[in-house]
Amino acid sequence: MPTSRDLPAPQQAFPDIIHMPLFRGVNHLELESLLHHGKIQYLPRRKHLFRQGDPVDYFYIVCSGSIQLLRETPDGRSHTSDIILKGKTLGKTEIFKSGGSRQQSSAIALEDSIIVWFPAEWLKNAARNQAVALNLLMSLSHYSRTLEIEAVHKRTMTASQQMACFLLRLGEVHGLDVHHFELPYSKALIASRLGIERETFSRCASSLKQHGIEVQDAKIVVHDSARVQRYICECCSAREDCTAHQKLAAKVLAVA
Amino acid sequence: MPTSRDLPAPQQAFPDIIHMPLFRGVNHLELESLLHHGKIQYLPRRKHLFRQGDPVDYFYIVCSGSIQLLRETPDGRSHTSDIILKGKTLGKTEIFKSGGSRQQSSAIALEDSIIVWFPAEWLKNAARNQAVALNLLMSLSHYSRTLEIEAVHKRTMTASQQMACFLLRLGEVHGLDVHHFELPYSKALIASRLGIERETFSRCASSLKQHGIEVQDAKIVVHDSARVQRYICECCSAREDCTAHQKLAAKVLAVA
DNA sequence: CGGCGTATTGACGCACCTCAAGGTAAGTGG
């Protein structure tokens, strides 16, 4: 829990917070009073925001940095279920469950981050605001959609195809040159995010050369995105709007 | 689209409709006016309610019968992404997407069914009602949760374990004797719902005998549910609340 | 009877996992 010391109100420390999708259409006065209940925390790299199994008492906004959602199994395996980029939120899904629930994964800072905490009850109250409720509905349905698409991709695409799909959109999501960029994460992290083993990741990386993507250390060069596109869509479930799907899928990296 | 003939209002034809979770907490007068916009359709077994790729213009309530959500890939494979039982709804997720969207799967009646249609706009208006919005939020977050759990299960459980998990909850969801019941669906349908091949289903069925479940034609006998439970949870991601997970997972069959 | 829908069983292949062995680069201590 953040320190109880008197901290600046979130909207003073992070003026951007009022432009988040969650608050779109909310009038300024209401927004002021809503944001008043937030507490700010500085979370250094590698530190936990919460742990798998903790009770769900808070809703979080990632103001800067990024958070890894890591799910661990009793037998020691783990899987990165999501990477939450700055500007996105954490915990929407859990809070509207009836009855107390537990965190399904641990949240760990991938880099030094700043987080705003809100009590779970706050979000429920905020949802009484028509605009907020609508924004939440849009965000939740978008999230559901990305989960559905991810499931389809897992079922229909090979590891190489999933990786190509991921790489193709990664540059886009991070605002990089989509044809030539550096991986913003370690390969191990990406492998974990894709739900494959590091070794498989390595092997896929080299095999991707023949499909138009070159991976040299952390450098990615997309030689022919149309060809890569075709490779990905080979057995994709919705050839006609595969691009849209990938955009969505890539945003799983970045669900609002 | 249902015939434009003058049909009874949904709340007259299906008094139960007002007791759906979606309408919990909505006052009677508002409910009357909301339901007024619904159209009733009789949908015979094997008929399509809509097809994959159709524009999403309606929101549906399944008043009786059940609907299969079938997703097809261009290479001819298909997967049952969900089975919607009577009393549940269809299309919540799509309607709150910004911009027009397409159906992600086809909806086919598994048995003779009765469906109430609402225009997509109706749902957006209904969401202005605070109680409806809250119900939708709960339902969507529940749905997201089931998707997450399903993904975890796919990653961590073998086909046999998933099948055991499914069978263990199937009786429960359908209100049958959980130790001795008949499959309410064909084996091929269940295999498709689990995302495995029929042949694999067959093989798993026989292998389950050694774990405490006997499958004889359509008859299921659960000899020792505690043992089955242990078998399922072996590499489940949340041993301590695995039961809860399974309950949720089983409800994927039946998302409200 | 033949045709059809449904289920089972066997043989085989493939994609990915697993385990083990390097290999490179950055950081640490002497």
Added chain:
DNA sequence: CCACTTACCTTGAGGTGCGTCAATACGCCG
């Protein structure tokens, strides 16, 4: 400066779970 560790990645050999293809069997109906 070098030896050592640690983190991260790559490569190879072998195993396995499930998909794929093919054959067979059973019940049902026209």
